[in-house]
Amino acid sequence: MPDAPLLRIDHVSKRFPGVQALDDVSLVVDAGEVRGLVGQNGAGKSTLVKCITGVHPPDSGRIVLGGEPIGTYLPKHAYELGIAVVHQRTQLIPWLSVTENVLLGQLPTFGGAIVRRGEANRIARELLERFRLDIDPETPVARLAPPERQQVAIARALFRRARFLILDEPTASLDAARAARLFELVRDLQREGVGVLYVSHHLEEVFSLADRITVLRDGRVVATRPAAELSQSEVVTLMAGRRLEAAAARSAAPARAAEAAALELDHVSTDVLHDVAFAVHDGEVVGLTGVVGAGGHDVARLLFGLERPLAGEVRLAGERYRPHGPKEAIAAGVFLVPEDPTRDGLVPALSVAHNITLVDLASVSRLGLLSRRLEQAVAGRYVRDLSIAAASVDTPVRNLSGGNQQKVLVAKALAVGARLLVLEEPTQGVDVHATAEIHRIVRGLAEEGRGVLVISTDVRDLLEFVDRVVALRGGRVVEDVAAAETDYARILDLMVGSLQAAA
């Protein structure tokens, strides 16, 4: 190994409003090393990746590549520096061919004007062969399956002579055979002296590939150790930390097996979900968790009529529930607060009042005309009750903070009298104060007798305010337990580690 490490991250910190995303992180990756990077959702993995690729300049600290400190740079410069990142969603130009994508900007030409197609295809084919990938280089990328696209993206990174490759959840879209091929490739790269940062939720993969593993928690490096000296359960413990106080803060959930559940999934299967069964009772907050892609989002889609079960049945208060679209779901008393409020839930240009009343305009109309007085009264009530911080109910919601936008969405649900609320990632991207408030509001909703299903990848956050936790892994329920009877480390282990659900 050379004397200077390939990549050196020196005391890097990054703060976002209300959250310290990275706190004095130092990390050294040698040439030819595969480094595993693990951590719970929100631990700072993606912020770290973004600091390395120039998306977020660090607040303090520095990044040294091949012995030279690199100052502030833009993502496009990262490529020139030899840093490449391959995401789950790779960025390729769909209507260009594989060759054009791989060689883009550096296509061999005759005199700079006309592309030497044969030569370009030959180079591309050579690169593809290294993946044992049998794709015609002239195929448009749009015609490739997602895993093939990802491999094309890696080929592109190699063609740009990347010295340092970041693989961010690379196997999320790969089947076992393709994943195996990817692992072979990673080992090839390693032999050629490329440094690899392998970011993944799948601990088995990390253990089979990485030389050393770095664990992040709350924006700090809690351990960097050779993989050979660690076990999966140790890593899970490191990811979770030792926090046992969460359970004490909440009263034990009352037993309510006898009542008909507000919501019941009876062995439901879809493309992603397999035989999923759990229930949410009135007055109960159930947390549904799992890593990205484990099926939480699919349950939300199912409940809001955006997808239909292939097998099994969903019941609402004992009745069969099979909505065709959000309109029917809302009419049945179900309301979804989607993950990204400004993208999916709110109309940013409309005011707080107009967003709140949007679902049921008839209730704020008199003789077919909207009544400003009624709208102001309804909106004013929820703005007060949920303490939404807005200059007035006429303020456009785009001027509100993330936490307050979440509250506007909850207000929308309350305004239509929803009996079952489904909240997706309600605390994602909101600060500590707003998180506490959202917890309080959700508890309040349940205490009024509504059923609440909170779908979140952030287990620790869930455990602070839900009655029950249902954990998904690969579309299957691996745990369904009262929150008071479990802890963070155990759920995390079920989600990502080697712990198998008790049958």
Place this chain on the structure above:
Amino acid sequence: MANVQLPVRPAEQPPPPAEAPRARVRSRLRNVDVFALWPVAVMLVIVFVTALRSEHYFTVFNFENILSQVSPLGIVTMGQAILLVSAGLDLSVGYNIALSSIVTGLMLEDGYPLWLAIAAGVGAATAVGFANGVLVAQNRAHPFIITLGMSIFLFGLDTQLTGGAPVNDMRGLYTAFGGNLPSYPPFFGLPAVAVPLGAVVVLAYALLRWTPLGRRAYAIGGNEEAAYLSGIPIKRTKIYLYTLMGALVGLTGMVLAGQINEASFNLAQNFELESIACAVIGGTALFGGRGGALRSIQGVALWGVVQNAIVFAGLSSNYQQMALGAIIVIAVMVTRAQR
């Protein structure tokens, strides 16, 4: 965490804070976007400058002339504004106006009663609007391409129906829209075509401001995904809006054909682009969610004043098109700067 105040007791809520009427007016005034009034400001400057140069300019007759000239365009612009708010648009209005005038004109020629001819003309345009709405709603294709296709189709239909030759006698329609109102109050001798324009402006304002349909248009234009997840019937709403546009187009066809006593395929050439341009000049967003009736009518007024001022400046009408082009670009820049 137990005692959250949640809405279960509406009766106990205190009444909304009583504002003094004057304070309310003031707070409403504060909400008025001063920048949005820039077309009015530009218009006043043009009026002032032109009035200094020509003694015939600042006369009642001239302003009636402007009003009479922009009225038909103004009606379509209201429809276009409603569609733009919902992130739609209609490029077929020009030949659809022509279609309605042709249907009515041919029926009048054949001796049908006026009411039936009007019903058929307006009905034809409304049916085209409905077809646009269904196509846009069902295909999730961009309305640009759907209504462009419709426009080309209608051009063929219009020329086929008339054989290229205009209908030159609109009979009762000419009587209705060709002249001016009585010169005594409350009519003040305004051009007759100003009456339907006024009615449509009020209608469009009321629709966008005070009706659930208008609110849904803003929601769809502002964030279609959120509108869908809020249970808004996207397709039905779009079909309503395009059909309404068709009806307004039919009305425009009657007004325009009556005003100049002619029905032909090129009756309303460029209306599609001019109506979109006027709405955008007034500050209605091309991609939905923002804008309104009063804003858009400002754009029509500015366009009318500019056209007229160019005539007074003794310049050829080619300069009108150049001016419109320049105003559109300036409008877009002003709207950007505002944000």
